[in-house]
Amino acid sequence: MSGRMRDFDWDATPFGALADWPPPLRAALSLCLGSQSPAAIWWGDDARVLYNDAYIPFLGAGKHPGVLGLPGAAGWPGTWAQLGAHVEGVLHSGDAALSEDEHVFLARHLDQQDVQEEVYASFAYEPLYADDGTIAGVFCLCSETTPRMQGERRLTTLRALSACAAETGSVVAACECATDILAANGYDVPFSAIYAVPLGRTDLELVASSHLDAPLVARLHTLADARAHAWPLDEVLAQGETREFALPSLDWRGDADSGWPEAPRSALAIPLRRAGVQDVIGIAVLGVSPRCALDDSYRAFFDLVAASVEAVVASALGREALQAANRQKTEFLAMLAHELRNPLAPIRHVADRLGAEGLTGPQAARCIEILRRQAAVLSRLVDDLLDMSRITLGRVQLHKRGVLLQEIIAQSLESVDALIRERQHRLTVTSEGAARVDGDPQRLVQCLVNVLTNAAKYTGKGGELHIESFERDGFGVLRVRDTGQGIAPELIEHIFDLFVQSERTLDRAQGGLGLGLSLVKKVMELHGGHAYASSDGVGHGTTVTLEVPLADYDAVLHEHEPEAAPPETGGPLRVLVVDDNADAADSLAMLLEAEGHAATAVYDADAVLACARQFAPDAIVLDIGLPKIDGYQMAQRIRATPDLAHITLIAATGYGQPEDRARAFEAGFGDHLVKPVTLDALRRALAKARR
Missing domain, CATH: 3.30.450.40 (GAF domain)
Structure with missing residues (x-):
């Protein structure tokens, strides 16, 4: 600015030639130009401006250097009413003034010159005196505080x-x-x-x-x-x-x-x-x-x-x-309570009836059939819960082999045939080629049964079910279409979530826990496949598609396991039943006695060894989840006791994973039965005690 000051044509302004400026103005200008802070001088009655280099950012490229020497009102027409009030106040009063963090608006950096930029600044105003002692101008030091404010x-x-x-x-x-x-x-x-x-x-x-x-x-x-x-x-x-x-x-x-x-x-x-x-x-x-x-x-x-x-x-x-998870959990617990009470009610009624006198013949047979059917319902509910828990925890092992989709369809239809006939559905099955996939047959059948059961439940009597199988893009595809009630658009993307059902009414007419399709999706993902659903809306049916990777071989690698041989028949055995649940132990002992065996029950692990020596059993059915000493430890103690080591040990447990079976055999058990133990499984296990 010093050079610009020297070269400026001051003769064309009221300032006159630079050499003729009064000493106070020249001294103030020297101070202004030497300052590292933004500084300006407002001189004369019309407050004409002089400033240093540090002050230029206040002006912006649009004003500098055009405002040099201009009156304040001409150079700052939009803001002079605010700025000029301070300058004129000092000119008239002679008192210094300080304005901190003042909000002013200047046309400087913005592209639009008609818009005033927001600026915060602090100003210190000092009067400048002429030789005769009158106030001739104002010296102003500035500090921009825009970033801070x-x-x-x-x-x-x-x-x-x-x-x-x-x-x-x-x-x-x-x-x-x-x-x-x-x-x-x-x-x-x-x-x-x-x-x-x-x-x-x-x-x-x-x-x-x-x-x-x-x-x-x-x-x-x-x-x-x-x-x-x-x-x-x-x-x-x-x-x-x-x-x-x-x-x-x-x-x-x-x-x-x-x-x-x-x-x-x-x-x-x-x-x-x-x-x-x-x-x-x-x-x-x-x-x-x-x-x-x-x-x-x-x-x-x-x-x-x-x-x-x-x-x-x-x-x-x-x-x-x-919140949605909590609502789902609450709804699920309500559904679970309802679904458990449904089979428990007839079981209790039948139990009360069996306790009455004079129950024989067809009535007794009917009660027994009800008990078996409702026990099967409870078993399915528990199995679904356990399956979901195991899959979620990553504890499911697939036993894969090359399997034809037609085999999966055939086995699945065996499970749902009664439901389809009851609902009077028209069923069509079409297969394009012999698609062979790399999968666990049991799990794939489980998935297709779930899908078919849903399709049958949510399709009215006389409706249609269509099953298709074909190959597409490296996958074997199973597609189930129905003409049922369909799925609302807002629910379609959640249909594979846990505990989701297409409708939940008080009557719970369709039953179930809402686990089926979630299990299907997780099992498909374990196979490296996919499961997805589509529907044109309520009343327009639903299509569920399952995709499983194709097998990369043509032959079946594993033969089907031979059917289990019928259990051997022979003389009665002496069987000791050990379970801390007295009802479970007594009922199993009663069943064994009905089969012609001599059976006794023990409820406390501490009494097992003494009772075994006294009763001299051929086999011991031993619960794994015993308090104090678990079934594995008890089996090891029995095997370590010379006079008892020959006894056949049969594990009865609610833990049925492969690793549970392996642990049972390592502990010395000869067989591993999952509760509720079926009579056929028990017969096969006891047959080993006769050999």
Whole structure:
């Protein structure tokens, strides 16, 4: 500025030739030019300006050097009423003045010269005296505080957003909390719009906004609506990257209390993600202030706002998921209680009837049939629960071999044939080729039976069931189509979730625990395959498709296991039953006695060895889950006792995994039976004691 001062044509201004300036002005100018801080001199009655290099940023490229030597009112027409009041106050009073963190607006960095940029600055004004002692001007030292003041304002917003993330509520409520906070800082965020997936929906939609009038909100509801307004949300969703975009003219209503009167000219669309997950869970659209340059600091603020909104949305999603899980658990426990009471009721009725006198012949046979049928229902419920537990914990081992899909269909139909005939369904089966898959036949049959059972249960009498098998893209495909009640669109993507059923009514007419399709999906995934469902809606039927990888060989690698030989018949045995559940022990002993054996029961592990010496059994049926000493330890003690080591040991347990069987054999058991023990299994195990 020193060179510019020397070269400037001062003769054309009221200052006159530089050599003729009064000493006080020359001294003040020397001080001004030598200052490292922004400094300006306002001289004369019309406050003409002189300034140093450090003051140029206050002016911006648009004013420098054009305002040099101009009156303040001419150089700062928009803000002189504010700035000039301080200068004129010192000129008239002679008193120094200090203005801290003053909010002023200057046309300097922004592209639009008609918009005044927001600036905070502190000013110190000192009077300058002429030779005659009169006040001739004002010396002003300046310090811009814009970064600090804007930073404090933005930090307040971020703190409030972090508190919002901890509040309870749905995704919509949490997002509304966030936009309410952003609305309070319309200076930095002229408007906001948060797109997320509300509970029960599948697509991103506008769930909360601030400073957008109601008609505009309605027109921006979906991503398609946003696209129609040139908002690039589809690109943000697809690419997962922030986009800055120009805004078309908005029907803007400025908020004088918390924002600027001018409409924002641009906005940022920022993808929202859950921590540690790359998938976009939402999009935050944040308006850019028309009075702030979008510099690094401002962009960093927007990134922090987006991160806070991410936390708000993710926290709400977590709460909703937890609440949904709790609701599922509560509903499941209610279903479980209902499904268990259903078979328990006839069992109890039959037990009471059996306790009455005079029950013989057909009535007794009918009671026995009811007991067997309802015990089978209970067994299936328990098996489903155990299967889900094992699969979830990763404790299921597949025994795979090459198997034809036609075999899976045939075996499955054997299990559901009675239900299909009862429902009078028309069944068609079509197979394209002989697709051989690499799978566990037992598990694949279990899956198809589950699917077919669902199709039959939810298809009215006289409906149609279609089973197809074919090859496609390296997979063997099983497809089951029905003409039943169908699935609502909002439920179709959750149909494979735990405890989900297409309808839940008080009568629970269809029964079941809602585990079947979840088991199907998990078993398919264990095979490296897929399971998915489709439906055209309620009343239009359902299609369930299972895909299993094709086998890479043509021949079956393992022969079918030979059917178990019928149990040997022979003389009666002496059998000791050990179970801490007295009813279980006594009932099994009664069953053995009905088979012609001599049986006695022991309920305490401490009495087993003494009773075995006295009773001299041929076999001991031993519960694994004994208190004090478990069945494995007891078996080892028996095997270590010379006079008892020859006795056949049979494990009876609720643990039926392969590793449980292996552990039983290692402990010295000759057989491993899973509760509830069937009579045929017990007969085969006892036959070994005769050899």
